[in-house]
Each structure stands twice: as structure tokens, then as C-alpha cells.
Amino acid sequence: MASLFSRERILGQSKRDSAGSAMNGTTNSFRFTSAAAAAPTTLDPLPSPFGDLTPTLSSTDLRETAYEIFVAVCRTSTGKALSYTSSNASAYTPDRSSQSPSLSGSPSQRSITSAAASKMKKALGLRSSSSAGSPGSAGSGTGSGGKGKKTVMTIGELMRIQMKISEAADSRIRRALLRISAGQVGRRVELMVLPLELLQQFKASDFTDHQEYDMWQKRNLKMLEAGLLLHPHVPLGNSNTASQRLRQIIHGALDKPIETGRNNEPMQVLRSAVMSLANRSSDGLSESCHWADGFPLNLRLYEILLETCFDANDESSIIEEVDELMELIKKTWGILGINQMLHNICFSWVLFNRFVGTGQVDNDLLYAADCQLVEVAKDAKTTKDPAYAKILSSTLTSILGWAEKRLLAYHDTFDKENVNSMQSIVSLGVSAAKILVEDISNEYRRRRKNDVDVARSRTDTYIRSSLRTAFAQASYFCSYIIMEKADSSRRASRNQPNPLPVLAILAKDVGELANKEKKMFSPILKRWHPLAAGVAVATLHVCYGNELKQFISGITELTPDAVQVLRAADKLEKDLVQIAVEDSVDSDDGGKAIIREMPPFEAEAAIANLVKGWTKMRLDRLKEWVDRNLQQEVWNPRANQEGYAPSAVEVLRIIDETLDAFFQLPIPMHPALLPDLIVGLDRCLQYYTSKAKSGCGSRNTFIPTMPALTRCATETKFHGVFKKKEKPANLQRRNSQVATTNGNNNAFGVPQICVRINTLQRIRTELEVLEKRILTLLRNSESAHVEDFSNGLGKKFELTPAACLEGIQQLCEAMAYKIVFHDLSHSLWDGLYVGELSSSTIESFLQELEQNLMVIAETVNERVRTRLVAEIMKASFEGFLLVLLAGGPSRSFTRQDSQIIEDDFKSLKDLFWANGDGLPMDVINKFSATARDVLPLLRTDTETIIERFRRLTLEAYGSSAKSRLPLPATSGQWSPSDPNTLLRVLCYRNDDASSKFLKKTYNLPKKL
DSSP states (O other): OOOOOOOEEOOSOTTOOTTOOHHHHHHHHHHHHHHHHHSOOOOOOOOOTTOOOOTTSOHHHHHHHHHHHHHHHTSOSSOOOOOOOOOOGGGOOTTSOTTSOOOTTOGGGOBOOOOOOOHHHHHHTOOOOOOTTSTTOOOOOOBTTBTTOOEEOBHHHHHHHHTTOOHHHHHHHHHHHHHHHHHSTTOOGGGSOHHHHHHHHOOGGGOSOHHHHHHHHHHHHHHHIIIIIISOSSOOOTTOHHHHHHHHHHHHHHHSOOOOSSSOHHHHHHHHHHHHHHTOOSSSOSOOOOSSOSTTHHHHHHHHHHHTTBOSSSTTSBOTTHHHHHHHHGGGHHHHTOOHHHHHHHHHHHHHHHHHHTTSOOHHHHHHHHHHHHHHHHHHHHOOOHHHHHHHHHHHHHHHHHHHHHHTTHHHHOOTTTTHHHHHHHHHHHHHHHHIIIIIOHHHHHSOGGGOOHHHHHHHHHHHHHHHHHHHHHHHHHHHHHHHHHHHHHHHOTTSOOOOOHHHHHHHHHHHHHHHIIIIIHHHHTTTOTTHHHHHHHHHHHHHHHHHHHHHHTOSSOOHHHHHHHHHHHHHHHHHHHHHHHHTTTSTTTTHHHHHTOOOOOHHHHHHHHHHHHHHHHHHHHHHHHHHHHHHOOOOTTSSTTOOOHHHHHHHHHHHHHHHHHHTSOOSOHHHHHHHHHHHHHHHHHHHHHHHHTTSOOHHHHSOOOOOOOOOOOSOTTHHHHSOOOOOHHHHHHHHHHHHHHTTOGGGSHHHHHHHHHHHHHHHHHHHHHHHHHHHHHHTOTTOOHHHHSOGGGGSOOHHHHHHHHHHHHHHHHHHHHIIIIITHHHHTTTTTSSOGGGSOSHHHHHHHHHHHHHHHHHSOHHHHHHHHHHHHHHHHHHHHHHHHHSOTTOOBOGGGHHHHHHHHHHHHHHHHGGGTSSOHHHHHHHHHHHHHHGGGGGSOHHHHHHHHHHHHHHHHGGGGTTSOOOOOOOSOOOTTOHHHHHHHHHTBOSHHHHHHHHHHHOOOSOO
16 A cells, blocks of 8 residues: 655643653643634534434434544554554654554554645645644644654544544544454454444443443444444344344333443343344345445445544645545445445535535635536446435535525625635536436436536526526615605605606616626636626516516606606617627527517617507407497497498497597507507407397207107098197297397397398498508608508408408398298298198298398398398298208198199299399209209108118118118208108108008107
């Protein structure tokens, strides 16, 4: 092994004799205590991230056990037996009498003779200890042999002093280790349970103070409990009898001390229980002894050992002998179950925590911790050990939490005096975050690593968070100052001008904050974020922009205060953008991403927002007017010559006035804001159209529900003549629903619906005029350019024309079905083909239908008249077929009746043809196609219809229909190839063959 570094130390008082005495140890201990008391006050360090131990183990207990382990592993460098030797010149220990035990050949007993600088300290960038009187420093002193004589301190002695162990305790430990070695020659210390072995070496008589013995025994017992029961390396099973026995022994001994020593029964019982637990291994094969290597006990003990690397009198500096000391500390790995990876993370924590605990003034410690984290990062990439990952995560989370508490508000943490420490803290935080994210986070591993730049992301978060905090403080301060000044001004004179608006002052303060960021913090943060200054000013820009929006939302016109604020905001924005542009000159995108984070808030944009508020107010009033006036609208056909609603005239007039008022506003951006106004007006008109058609119903409102199928009664040829005409129950129900829908309000009569249709058509027509007028106003605007009005398509109403077309179609269809199925139901449903066909033909229905068509012709605008009449024709044809195929049991037809029915249908078509003055024949043929196809079924013989019905049903339902024909569903699409249509023809066929078929196949009744 390489020779250890050493240096001379001056210890003791001026009257120490050359041979040493028993009192010398006391003197040295007193000097150490005094020196430690004179050191700077240590602050509270952070809680250990390694986990909680039993509360019965104090820091003193852990420290003394850690020292015992250290001394035990350092007894020899080769594992040879321990023996007593006297002190010699080359390894002189001034704190020990000639009777004190020494470790022959022990590395800890090597003298400190070299003054060479520590290799580890150089690698970690740590400074040398500045305390001349520290335990690890060399200086002048005196011995009994004369003034100026220098003494030599060994590494072991240095460790004792660093760990605050008395000479008596140290002597006792070494004496016990010599006894243990003599009794177990050749046995490695890693295979011994040290507290157990120590308990067997001493009795109460070996201690001068019984209380000290009692505390010593309890410490060792609690350590056994912690290592074997509370934090075992190999997990305990629920039925482990040894653990139960050991727990009873320890708890009993804690209440009543047991007799220690070699040959006594209590110790033999204790040894049996301890060794059965300590010798367990995870594989059950390897030779091992586990008593102090369970987490987190081993880490806490190792943490205490690593703490000894710091100078007791200069707590922020590491001793020069750290290389030799660390070499010896690492010998404890075998007992504590530590490896290089655990050492690296523990040492990183110790360095970091010492920086925190000593007042956060020594940046070298931060730098050293950061350097050590480089090794930790390498370890994290090479292992998947879950226990290590848990420790690593806990440690780094603690470090990162501490760092981010300062970095998320670094304007409050750093100033000119301490800004130099900022770089180390950022580096440490980023290093911890990178390991946590890149090597521990499963989410990161599932994504491509190129997608995540941890350093940049964390730094970005720090910048934005701190700037937001700084802005909030500046905003609060400005508000407070302004209120104080305003209050003073009011007390002095009511005629004094108002103080400068808060946002104008805040704009100036934000500008100063941005310049400070650029000069002081951004150069540091740029190491991790190439656009640090840009992100900072973008954050300030957003913060101020939010305040500016709130300010503008509270004003309705351009006041002097508003002008001041807007000018100050404009200047601030230019300054912030300039910083962002300068910072991003070398970036890949030239700063575009940062600039995109800075939506402009110049004066024109603020004015535009005010105009938008004005526009919203106008539109809200217009919508309120629509609601109020449409509630009062009666839809009177005589209100004007063209038969549309007065409310439509009024709403169009208001829109015209709104456009005039808009172009009279003293603003320079009419073309830019005009689309918003048009969209708003468009929505108001769309709203008007939706209200104009509401409540009029639709096709489904008036179409009756089809009655259940029955077979025709064939008892008498003239059954209909002598029976009372019955109105189908389903039609009664539907008509009552219609009455409920329409109420008794004449606003939903045929003339009124015609006015609604005319009104929507009027709006469609006027929109074209309105769009042309908008282009004229735009051309006359001083702020307009050629490109603003060259594309007229961009200044059009988009929602209303479609809404008008949809509304007209819906109203036409609703009125058509209302006329046919509601207004004329008595002629269609109650009269047509009920009883004898010759006395219940379609004439009555045609006469009333013609009267309605005359009203429509006189009322409805000619541009939509054809559409409406076509819808009425479509509804009439549908009603005619419903009478034939779903008219209820009061109707029945013979094959001979088919001619009358076909003649009636021709009369119905002729009504809409009107000798060429009505609808075009191609339109009539289009809508009558379904009836034209179905009517021939009425003259087809029953057997043919039954056969066709069977065939089509089998085709539709497959082989499952062979045994029993299923009842086909009603599709509503009548057709000669539709099974349900054929079935209905049979249901209303007045002959025995159809009645028998329906009775046999479906057992249909004759009545509902």
C-alpha cells in the first residue's frame, strides 16, 4: 500500500514531559473541546435522505459504533492479529501513555509526516484547511523535553479526535479488539458481530462508572436491535423464532441490564440468537455476517465516518489527510455493505450537507459535491439495483429540493455579494435533476432522449419562476407607493393632478429588472440555457401584458391615464424585444420562438381591444333587442305590402346604424377590426332567424303515429255505410300533441308562418345590399388600403344566408305537414275512404287544400312560393298513401275500388298542375313516384300479393322464415318490393283470402 500523507501537529500544554503521562490525555481532550467551541457556529443541516432509524439510537450512539467499526477494520492492513506495542518515535501518540494499547502495523497508527496536498482535494477543487490549531494541522508546541519540540499524530489519533472519542473509550476498544483477535485468530472482522464481541469482552467491573457501563451496554444492544431486527440486510420472515427470541432478550436487557462477559448463560443465549440472524444470507450458501449492512443503518453509520473528513475547527474545510483517512474509511465497506456507488452518493450528500450546515458560504463544497455527482451519474447509468435507485432518488430529491427552493426565486436569494455561488447551486440542481430524469424516471426512458433537455428545461423553469416572483413584488410595491402618494395628494389639495398611473411606473421598474437580469444573472444561466436573457424578458413581457390587459378591461375610452400607460408599455416592449433579439442572434431559429412568446401589447393593440369592447356592447344590445321584439312580434300579413315582419326592418336598420358608427370611430385600424364586427352582426342575424322559425314545429311534429295492423272485417259488403266514422285513437293523440305545441296562438297559423318565411327571404335579399354598402364604407375610410377591400369575399356574412335557407326549408316543410295532417285532418283522416268509397272520395280534401294554396299564393314571396307549394304537394302525397296503407280498421278496399283511388290521386296531382299554371310536371312526377308505384297493388289479386309477400320476406329474413313468416318492420319507405307495404295492402284488402292468410299467419285481430 502506498505510503500515507502525514504532517506534524503540535498538541498539549507547554509543560508536557517527554515521556507523557496519564494527564496528558485529559489535557489534549480539553484542548480539542475548547477549539471546537471556538469554531464558527454550525447551522442545522438537512434531514438525512437515507431514511429514519429507531428513535432510541442517538447520534452519539451511532458515532461511537461507527468509530468501533473503523478501529476494528484498521487493526491491520493484512488482516493479521492485533498485538500490544509501545509507542515509538516514528509513530508517536502524545495522547497515549506507554501502557495504552497500540495496533501493530495498523494503517491508522501510521504517523503523519508528509505535508503534500491531498489528491482528492485537488480533484474536487477544495481549499486547504486554514485553522492552525485544528486537530489535523501542524504547528509549534512544547513537550516536557523542552520548548519547540514537535510531536507526531497518527491517522488513528486524528480519527479519534475528529469523532470526539475519549482516550479511555479508545483504549477500551483497542484492548477489546486485541482480546477478540487473540481468541479468534485468523477470523476476519467482517465475519464478526462487533457489538456482540464487545459485550463479551467487558463486565461492569471494567468501567469506573457504572452509569457509563449501563449506557455502553444499552448502546450495543440497541445497535444489535437496529442491525438485526429493525433494519436487517436479509428480510426477516414472520415465523423467525431467533428474531423473536432476540427481541425479548434485548427488551428485557434494556429494562434490566444483563451480566456481560465471556462465560455466562445470558451471553450464550444472546450470542446464539444474534449469530443465527447475522449469518443468514440471501442465497443461503455464501459465508457472510450481516449486522450493520442493512439500509438505512449502514448509510447513516457511513455518513458519520465521512463527516470526519472535515476539520473540527474549520467545519467548512476538509483536512489535508483526507486521502489517508478515506482509504481507511473504505475498509469499513465489508462490514457496512457499502460499494463504490453507495460511497459516491453518500460522499456527495456529505459534501452538500456540510455546505448547507455551515452557513452556505463555502462555494468549494458545492463545487466538490457537483464534481462527485459526475461519478454518481456514471453509476446511475450502469446499474438497475432497486435499492440503490431508491437511495439515489431520495438523496437527489433532497438536494434538488434545497436548490430549487433558492433557484425558483433567485432574485430573492442572490445579489452582488453572493451571486458567485449561484453558478454552483444551478449546476448542482441541474446535475441532480438530470440523474433523476434520465436514469431513474421510467417516463423518460420510454421517450426519445433527444426530446428532453433536462438542463435547459430546469433552467427555463428557474428563470420563469423567479422573474414572475420578482415582477409580483415590483407590482405590489408600485401599487403601495401610488396609494401612499395619492392619499398624500388628496390631503394636500384636491386640485393636484392625479399621480402617474401604477402601470406606467411598473413599466419603468420592469425595464430596470430586465437590465439587471441581462447583466447579472443571464451570463451565469446561459451555460445551461442559450436563451436565458430571452426567456427572462419574455416572462416579464407576459407578466406585464397580463396587468395591461386588466387595466384596459376597466376603461371604456382613451383617457389621459390610458395614454400614459400605453406609451410606457410601448417603450417597455421595445426594450424587452431588443434584449431578446440580441440574446438570440446565434440561436438556430434566430429568436423566433422567444418572440412568439411575446404577443405585442402596443398602443394600437390596446385601442383595438377598446374598440372590441365597444363592438361587444353594441352586439349585446342588438341581441337583447331581438329577444325583446320577437316576443312581441305577431307576424301580421298586413303589416306591410310585402308581407314580412316589422322587426326584420328594424333589425336591419340597427345593423346599418352600427356600421356607420363603427366607421366614425377615431381609430387607425378599421379594416383589421371590421371582420370581428361583421362576424358579430352575422351571429345576431343568425340568432334572429333561429328565433323566427322556433315554435313552428317540423314534419315529425304533425305526422301521425301508425296504428297497429288489423285484418279487414268482411261480414257485410257495406260495412262502412252503417258504422259510425271513428277517428283513429293514434291520430287523436297526435292532434292533441299538436294543439299543445301550437297552443291557441295565431302566431303559428298558416298566414303567420307565411310571414315568417317572407321575413327570412327579406333578410337574405338585404344581406346582399348590406355587403355592397360595407365595401363602400371601407373605400371611404382613411385607414383603408387597396388590399383591404380588393377581396370583397372577405367582408361577407357567412352564417345568416345559410341559416335563412335552412329556416325557410324548415318552415315550408312544417307548414306543409301542418296543413295536410293537422288543419285538414278532418277531410283526410276522418273522411277520406271511410265507409263506401263512392261517398267518401277526395273532393272535400281537394277543396280545402286549394283554399290554403290560394292564401299562400297571395301571401308568400314569389321567390319561395314554388318551394312551399312543392312541400305541400309532397305532404299531400304522403298523407294519401298513409290513408291507404295505415288508415286504421275503419278503411277497407276491394280490387274494384282501385279505379276510384287512382282517379282521386290523378285529381290530387291535377290540383298542383293547375292546367300548367302550377308546379312543373317534372316536379310533380318526382314527388308522386312512390304513390304511382304502390297504387297498382290495389288492383292486383290477393294470391299474387301473398305469394310476392312470402318470397320477399324469405329473401329478407333467410331460411329462418320458412317455418314461420316473421312480421316485417315498418320502414316508412313504401314500395312494391317492401314486405311491409305488401302486408298492409293485404290488411286493408276486403276479401276472405287475405283475411284468412292474416289470421293464420299472424293471428291479426279485426279491431284495435
